[in-house]
Amino acid sequence: MLTVNTGDILREQGEGKGEGNGEGKGEGKGEGKGKGEGVGVGVGVGNTALLEAKLGSAHESLRRGTCAGAAFTQWLTWPQAYDRDEYRRIKSAAGRIQAEAKALVVVGIGGSYLGTRAVVECLASPHYNLLPKTTPDIFFAGNCLSAAHTQEVFDLIGDRDYAVCVVSKSGTTTEPAAAFRLFRAHLEAKYGKQGARGRIYAVTDRERGALKALADKEGYETFVIPDGTGGRYSVLTPVGLLPIAVAGIDTDALLAGAGRAMEAWNAADASSLDTNPAWQYAAARHTLYRQKGKCTEILAFYEPRLRFLGEWWKQLMGESEGKELGGIFPATADLTADLHSMGQYIQQGLRNLMETVLLIDEADTPLAIPYDPDDADGLNFLAGKTLHDINRRAFEGTYLAHTDGGAPNIVIRVPRLDAYHLGGLLYFFMLSCALSCLMLGINPFDQPGVEDYKTNMFALLDKPGYEAEGARLRGRL
Ligand code: PA5
Numbered sequence: 001m002l003t004v005n006t007g008d009i010l011r012e013q014g015e016g017k018g019e020g021n022g023e024g025k026g027e028g029k030g031e032g033k034g035k036g037e038g039v040g041v042g043v044g045v046g047n048t049a050l051l052e053a054k055l056g057s058a059h060e061s062l063r064r065g066t067c068a069g070a071a072f073t074q075w076l077t078w079p080q081a082y083d084r085d086e087y088r089r090i091k092s093a094a095g096r097i098q099a100e101a102k103a104l105v106v107v108g109i110g111g112s113y114l115g116t117r118a119v120v121e122c123l124a125s126p127h128y129n130l131l132p133k134t135t136p137d138i139f140f141a142g143n144c145l146s147a148a149h150t151q152e153v154f155d156l157i158g159d160r161d162y163a164v165c166v167v168s169k170s171g172t173t174t175e176p177a178a179a180f181r182l183f184r185a186h187l188e189a190k191y192g193k194q195g196a197r198g199r200i201y202a203v204t205d206r207e208r209g210a211l212k213a214l215a216d217k218e219g220y221e222t223f224v225i226p227d228g229t230g231g232r233y234s235v236l237t238p239v240g241l242l243p244i245a246v247a248g249i250d251t252d253a254l255l256a257g258a259g260r261a262m263e264a265w266n267a268a269d270a271s272s273l274d275t276n277p278a279w280q281y282a283a284a285r286h287t288l289y290r291q292k293g294k295c296t297e298i299l300a301f302y303e304p305r306l307r308f309l310g311e312w313w314k315q316l317m318g319e320s321e322g323k324e325l326g327g328i329f330p331a332t333a334d335l336t337a338d339l340h341s342m343g344q345y346i347q348q349g350l351r352n353l354m355e356t357v358l359l360i361d362e363a364d365t366p367l368a369i370p371y372d373p374d375d376a377d378g379l380n381f382l383a384g385k386t387l388h389d390i391n392r393r394a395f396e397g398t399y400l401a402h403t404d405g406g407a408p409n410i411v412i413r414v415p416r417l418d419a420y421h422l423g424g425l426l427y428f429f430m431l432s433c434a435l436s437c438l439m440l441g442i443n444p445f446d447q448p449g450v451e452d453y454k455t456n457m458f459a460l461l462d463k464p465g466y467e468a469e470g471a472r473l474r475g476r477l
Helices: 008-013 048-064 084-100 115-124 147-157 174-197 210-218 238-246 250-267 276-294 304-321 340-350 388-405 419-439 447-461 465-475
Strands: 040-042 101-109 137-141 162-168 201-206 221-224 296-301 328-333 353-360 408-414
Touching: 008 115, 040 137, 048 276, 048 419, 084 162, 084 221, 084 238, 101 147, 101 174, 101 238, 115 137, 115 304, 115 419, 137 147, 147 174, 162 174, 162 238, 162 296, 174 201, 174 210, 174 447, 201 238, 201 328, 210 221, 238 250, 250 276, 250 419, 276 408, 276 419, 296 304, 304 328, 304 353, 304 419, 328 340, 340 388, 353 388, 388 408, 408 419, 447 465
Parallel strands: 101 137, 101 162, 162 201, 201 221, 296 328, 296 353, 353 408
Antiparallel strands: 040 408
């Protein structure tokens, strides 16, 4: 497991010679040296001593629970401290859903949905529902207010047996609440109130919120979103684990990978840029942002099954860091597809970009280009090469082009895309994100800006208690 890959390509090409200047010594640390849990980062990180001091104090405040938003740091130890009894209940509920349903509708938005979809797409498939399989199809609803999308989920389920997993920490978010009302009504019409009760699973707060009250009243099986974990840090809690287990994914391995990462990267001897990939990543983006004005970060990947991991990452980074008129704007690029669209901008647009490339080292299939004696398409120079190798050359070529064009690259390498390594990677991003925010003096765990639109929407929808605000807002439209 302790595969460390620190971006040899980058070293060979002279990248990572250090971004640090103006903050002390000015000589950067040029090589990613992570002895990580299967995640290595290759990048120049800047003034090592100063960055290590900042990271040390950020990490210490996180570990000790003295940082901003400290009440929401339960995710830090969760991969080992999770509730074993509840985990057993999750597995048995997943088994029941698999036995009784041909489809599961996961109702939730933001942190109550993106992590689940990311893991399912990474480890099962982006085309999971189209695959021949013994596990239920999984549909996502309540992540938008589109009538067409919601109706389509009903249509795709058809008359098949299904279950619903509704996820909402607050229990009051409009999108999932509205979708859940629709699916609950449909289930009750289909199975009767009692039958529906056995097919609804609620993942919500331990005691607060409308969903919790409804679940208690109706007798739904409930699972708890831990008090000390915000939505975007909750993928390894029941929020993600129940639907992920329904998809037949190895949740033990997912938690084990995160748990190993947690142990390794929070250990005392990991308080160093030499040994801690989460520190390296946080240091690199901090340096590029603060020293070089790179205020947009593009997470680029060469594997389409990472697309929703990118969506999850965007929420994690954007909602955690984008505050107080600052923070790095997170975007994604699905390569090589986006090289034929976004690539132009990355190469020659505004030079405020950094690119973080998420590389999966191991090919999961040996698919290779066949030899063609006619060679009418002129492709015999690729004959015998695997698509994975060709993809790797695409990365190398792109890396050279983009760095030549002034878009510095951070490279995160993961040995393979399995549950264990994905668990470690999820933890890696959450830890790096929290450290990045704390280095900037930002609370990583609140989202005051998200509340503003919710309040406006409630007012415009005439929610009781918001009437005066509604009238005022309508006057502005
Ligand atoms: O990260 C967060 O806290 C948010 O994205 C929430 O997950 C999102 O707003 C959904 O909230 P809730 O789970 O309360 O419905």
